[in-house]
Amino acid sequence: MKIDKLFKIAESFFNMGKKKQKKNCDKKQNIELSLDKKIDSTKQKIKKTESKKRKAELKENLKILKKLKSKIK
Amino acid sequence: MLKKSFYPLFLLSIAYLLFSSNDAKTIIAGIAIFLIGMVFMEDGFKLFSGGILEKVLEKSTSSVPKAITTGFIATAIVQSSSLLTIIVISFLSAELISLSGAIGVIFGSNIGTTTTAWIVSAFGVKIKIAHYAMPMLIFGVIFRFNDSKSFQGLGNILVGLGFVFLGIGYMKEGFEALKAGLDLAQFAIDGYLGVLVYIIIGAIATIVIQSSSATMALIITALATGQIEYVNALALAIGANIGTTVTAIIGSLSSNANGKRLAVAHFIFNIVTGAIAIIFLYQLADIVDIFSVTLGIENTDYAMKLALFHTIFNIIGVLAVSPFTHKLVVFLKSLFNEQEKDIERAKYLDEVVVSVPEAALVALKKEVGHLYDNTTEALAHALSLHRDDIFNIPEEKLSEVINNSTQIVDIDTEDFYDKKVKYVYSDIISYATLSQEKMNVEQSDKIYAFKLACRKVVETIKDANELQKNINIYLKGKNEDIKNEYNFLRIEIAKTLNGIYRLRHNCDDDFDILTKIKLLEENLTKLDMIENGKIDQLIRTNKIEPRMATSLINDSAFAYSISKKLLNVATILWIEDKQIQELGEE
16 A cells, blocks of 8 residues: 555656556557558458458458447547 | 175174184274274374374475474374375375475384384283273263364374273283183294295285284284294284285375375385395394393393384384485376376476566466367367367358257266366466566566456356256257257357457457457347347247246356357457457457
């Protein structure tokens, strides 16, 4: 308990809380960016592929990826 | 087999002796009372010590000399080498003591057990020991009625001692009476032939009585009453030592590897000691004479001299064998390998890398994968499928293959769990706990996730065990509708297993894996048979009985639970990025 308190004091003193928040925010942005890239590449694959079965599979994947993106937001 | 045919013969011989000779009856009754006394004493020490004996053994066996001393003192106090052996085997199995420590205790215990001979020869044959038995028995019984466990233990010890003294009294009385009619000493055989004959008699007597202490008491009382010659008594004592190892070996046949290792160590010790004693019997007898003078034992006090001989040759045995303890350990470990019994252990957990966090994490991840693979084998069999039916065919053909595969796979999932999952699981938990000591918060979180994955993997076997019972019933049944429903459950679990197998081997990145997991999760809604109205429909159209419906509701919940847990495990194990992992969580 004492160590936890000390950490909190240190965090507030060195502004570490905000740094942590910023770090989390950056991570979230990175994930969002890679998810966008994945969505784009899946869309491209859907356009390029000729197999109907594969197309249907990719569309299902795209649906899931979009759901994940909305979850991040 | 031998025991079964020998037992009636043994009973008949005893019955014949009891009816034919009053003196033999007294001696045999003495042995029986002595043995029951030993049992009471052993129980008493278990209660009375309140764990002290265990604590001492745990802390005082770090080196072989220490272990020998501990074994000697403990056996001299509790007067039971078998109690000590039982505790040592249990400690060895729990890895509280090392094999070399345990062997040391057994060596020391061999010297400790010779104190019984001292007690019998010093008190038993010189005074009317049976007179002391009565107060002991009375106070012992009174103490046994006490509420306190310590007093009950003390009571058992007193009752035990009382019976031991009473038994010795009866044996002595029997031999004295026997001597009046028949002098056994006339059968004494001189030279090494006599030595060999009496060694065999001593060994057989111990195998039959199942206690070397009782045989020693018998030998000493017979010697004290002049029924046997001193040299023959020495040979009988050697025989008793050899006989007790046969008892230990027979007792260890149903024991685990540790029990067998100790029994063989005991056997080797007693055979070597016996061989030394036989070869140097007459020289040892001379040494006994020299020490007797120093200890003030009269030259004609053969009972005391026999006790001294018993102690000296066991000490010589310890001195001769203990320098080879570590070689013995290596030999015994190679002789009885625990893994020979089909028990699977961890494959990737190397103790050398336990202190390197990143390497330990890699090893742990691989090992949890190994646990997962073993579990999928159990799951496939519980569904009456083979892994090839699930993994080596395309997903769209799963239904067809499973519908056609109705042959029941006879597997005991609990036995499978014990042999192929339990020890790998426990190895992982112990390794994870050890490696965690040097890890930072992030690494510790991974360890926690691996432990969670293991728990979920193991839980799927328990769920499958429940599901398997009805699969086996309904697949063989005549109701095609319920059979179809159970096939549906099999197919859905197989789809999850197949899907995880594919994502594990074919997916390029974490998002791909997560997408596949989410798709498989969406598919699981089909297993909610109450919500989708399937059960209602089956009952309404009289296709299944209500009894079958309740089974199906429960089993569809098990199928859902299995699939869901497998997908959770896949998320933990095969998605590398923690953020993406968290994105997959609900």
